Amino acid sequence: MDRPSWVGALQPTEPCGSALLARERQGSTLNTDEVANYIYTEQGLQRQGRLLRILENDAVFDKTQNYFEDRVERYKRSLRRAKRLAQLNKAHHWDEEDLLAAIELVGEPTSFTLHWTMFIPTIRQQGTLEQHDLFLKKAENLDIIGCYAQTELGHGSNVRGLETTATWSPVDRAFILNSPALTASKWWIGTLGRTANHAIVMAQLIIDGKNHGPHPFICQIRDLITHEPLEGVYVGDVGPKMGYNTMDNGFLLFKKVKIPHVNMLARFARVDPQSGRYVKPASPALVYGTLTMLRSSIVLDAGRALARGATIATRYCAIRRQFSDRDQPIQTEELQVLDYPMVQNRLFPLIATAFAMHITGTAMMALYKRASESLPGGNASSDDDGHSQSRQLFAELHATSCGLKALATTAAAEGLEVARRACGGHGYSSFSGIGPWYADYVPTTTWEGDNFMLTLQVAKYSLGVARDALGGKPPHNATSSNLSRFHALRGRGCRRYDLSRDEHVVEAFAWRAADMTFKTLRRRDEDGASWKSLQVDCWRLSTAHSQYLAVKAFYDDLTSAKTRQALNAESREILWKLFRLYSLVVIEMAAHEFYTSSALKVGQVEEAIHTTKPRLLAELRPHAVRLVDAWRLPDWLLDSSLGRYDGRVYEDLFFRATQLNPLNRFTPSLGKEDAGVGPNSGIGKSRL
């Protein structure tokens, strides 16, 4: 449809978005460069700038059709982009962090990502040198493309329950992969659906009819030339999803497929080819190590993930205007929506949570690195034998990373929906950029351990530590010392923590978590409650424990010398307000738990909710736009009309709708079956 000339002359009414955002940025002196360096380090920001210049100007990564194309088109385009990323990776000699940052900026799950982040690392960590020679080089050259196939149609978190079998055949010294049932079909496996020609398959290892549990096997599944599935392999894509539709999540079934002995990844557990004897794996420190690292990075990323929604919504709510102030003469200009306390009450806690999760994730990563270096060989993945103190440390890190992953990803996912709805009607448009991002992000709450299942591990660990504390033999770690201290003090009445003192806030969170731990322990050990019946208590306990860790990490960071150097007094004071806001929001939601643990009194919470919180929101209001600016999320990443840095919201919505939208190229013409409105349109005539 041609655009009439008179339309081109139309402008948004004044004050326009650009003017309003400029006004916002003038209204605060928060140093966004300083805060951005604090969040990412200078090096991190330089990396983003460098990569952005390369990617943004490469036609392969042109995003203008992303919101319009159907799934098949998006997959094809995404595959082209994956290849281009591989080319650039080579050409610019990117390191791993460069590649991951580039993938994030491209902003869609691409088919090679899991090849790089799961297939190659698994071979590297769990393969022998011989297996490295056989598979690693080819994989690094992309001569083979692989995926990691664990989950099955009928089996998720419980790896023990997997049905796929790898049976050792002594006669031909090979393993036979087989899918005994429909529910044994591998399912959800990223890159498997259309792209991969190899898979690392988790299968039950069977020797002489004895099941030794799930182990990893490398298996070629498609021909390297024709790309057709090999004999005995049935493989394909599992279908459309809420998001992640550029990714070909796949299914995989085996009919007695024979793979050589060398295809079982054998660095830790292996089968002796001569005797067929099973040789046991080394300590689980390894598993702790890699998964803990992964989960800590998920916590870290949750901050930026949520900041995307907070940035878009905060900028748009500074531009969107509705209703004039009821207490003012009716003629006044409509208020910026961001001036509504109800909107501040929804958005500013998201900004605070983004910082809290980012800071907590950073602390976790650092702690993990220090712990790894403390290990013999300085590597968490090495066989750690009886180094009990660092093993205790890793157990702690494992548990806390589980709890924090659950806390952070749930907060980020749900926060994104809060941000989207805070944009009102336009939040529903794909052009808002929040909905599509929510759809891509939300599975993070389910994978790498379902958030609810993970909390059970946290509780199990905390109860164990609490038992040791009661038994007078506490391990050497934070959880333990907190529980011991609580155990010594409890029963001495209300704690009278003063919420106006930040260190007391942290104490109140510690107290609540410890109280819930011992109460749950009593239900289990004294009242003899079944483990199953304690699930809800465990989830509450894990949440409380993780919130304590987040508040503590936030507090420790703001009081650290490093941060006092990095940030000027004003920046720090604003971050302290975010610390207080985050804490208050949790206290408000979990008020009952703070009372029953007698950490706080009802009156204190009432004051926090009705006096302190509104004051904090008002104090943060002038800095809101600069606070999200500090996250340095490029327009190209956000791909959002509402979140544009320059505030040209309505121009952009209009441009995308009128110039990019393919539906406007279709005009229902009369009489045809696919059209027919108006007279003689065939209403009343049957079409089939």
Add this chain to the structure above:
Amino acid sequence: MDRPSWVGALQPTEPCGSALLARERQGSTLNTDEVANYIYTEQGLQRQGRLLRILENDAVFDKTQNYFEDRVERYKRSLRRAKRLAQLNKAHHWDEEDLLAAIELVGEPTSFTLHWTMFIPTIRQQGTLEQHDLFLKKAENLDIIGCYAQTELGHGSNVRGLETTATWSPVDRAFILNSPALTASKWWIGTLGRTANHAIVMAQLIIDGKNHGPHPFICQIRDLITHEPLEGVYVGDVGPKMGYNTMDNGFLLFKKVKIPHVNMLARFARVDPQSGRYVKPASPALVYGTLTMLRSSIVLDAGRALARGATIATRYCAIRRQFSDRDQPIQTEELQVLDYPMVQNRLFPLIATAFAMHITGTAMMALYKRASESLPGGNASSDDDGHSQSRQLFAELHATSCGLKALATTAAAEGLEVARRACGGHGYSSFSGIGPWYADYVPTTTWEGDNFMLTLQVAKYSLGVARDALGGKPPHNATSSNLSRFHALRGRGCRRYDLSRDEHVVEAFAWRAADMTFKTLRRRDEDGASWKSLQVDCWRLSTAHSQYLAVKAFYDDLTSAKTRQALNAESREILWKLFRLYSLVVIEMAAHEFYTSSALKVGQVEEAIHTTKPRLLAELRPHAVRLVDAWRLPDWLLDSSLGRYDGRVYEDLFFRATQLNPLNRFTPSLGKEDAGVGPNSGIGKSRL
């Protein structure tokens, strides 16, 4: 890709889904027919059965490609379906309820829906008899297709802020529609994008430079033969959305478009064509009437909307199995996920909320009907002059319908996401049926009044009533009598409500709501807080008030003679458990408010959370599947692999992925730009 023969032989492992659901249904004697009749009435169920037989067997409504087609295809197909619905509507002489029920069963927003539910009713209610002759008949014959164009690119809830103008031109006795700015563009208008050839346009009426505020004008926008936009009209589709993609939400700009005097809908306000004098509208009772009816039906529908998610998740969680009981020997069969208290804690409150919202909506509709009949002329839409008591009643109905709409749609939308995630990984698949439904349903939280804006109206009303109560001249309605009673009793210390007595539960909710009302009133009238600064309090107050109304409606229904007749003792006892569960969940979330109002003590809530609630969940567990069965949601409506009545979940997921999924027809072939994996795949060669 051909399916190898050996795949056909594979079955899910035992016990399969069908067996498990059969076991569930045998495990409870809840009479689902009886409960279904109670929910829908026998007539309602018969209607659904009758319509289902017609629609399910009509190839136009075949749903198998819905989850795969792109937006243009979906719009075209949806238009065909709209036409077929029109044909069937005629052929079967459907009444309005039949048509709406048929539209719901088809399960997608179709382009004629708003023509039927907004365009035609608006002409009927706001048009004169002359205008009925001119437009209504043509509209009913679908010779013209219309939409209702109010919202603008820069203006949502605040109708006063609309920019589109209709200027009276005395010389040619016509109105001139004009869009002075880009932000004046009509936006989000359903059916406008590609389908409609007429629009009811809300525009500022300007006479002699004086603005008389927004009024409705009928305007033809497209040629009835060529379907091309008329001179001075720029119209099109606004682009893809999170959901609702079968609907062509549109934009519309006018360049001085002249429409005759008769095109201003003139039943209430009009312009005298001779003198150009503006004639004022009648009482606002009309607005109350129609909007209240609409909102009450949204509350009612929220119950069934949420029941869709609860049905799918409950059935699937009865089939999905994971982990064996830690307190049992490891060998035991994996547990049904529905046996996990953590899952019950997420799902059963959704079932309880679905019933609560359905019952509350039904009560609202009934109350509204009675109130309308009490009006002179027995019709809320008639010009109501000074019939003060029924006007007070309508004011009350209006406010409560606002609060309940916000409460019910937020609960339903957020509950759907809870249900989807409770399905674990498979919940993310489009085939779960929950994600797509959530995407279509969630805008209900924003339109017909943004849920947060609506709560301000409730608070404004409640504060007014509270003032009258203090002033000793309370109006005659429920809110008022509750507030007066509270005012008389307050300050007499804690209420000591006994949560084991259902009537006390209702009392505790009433008390909490009244307490918050007077506290907010004091902040406004005594402390002189600005209206803006009270937004968060108003939102909390509205929520508390609406939850009280819901709990009261639930209680009144279960104690009514009608229900005691309709349901046997067992069914009633199970519904009482749902009543208690719904109340407890609210009390748990809002514990702090029940304390500060001294309606409840901390110990009571602690017992409710740790003793009563787990017991209720356990007691409801055996009836869960039958409780969702009672909602009688046809498989054809749910369109869900996970929610199938027959439990063949894995077979259906596998069938859709392998037999319906178009991505599996695309094989990346080597060397081509859109492919290229494996050796010589062009990695390293530049593509552009």
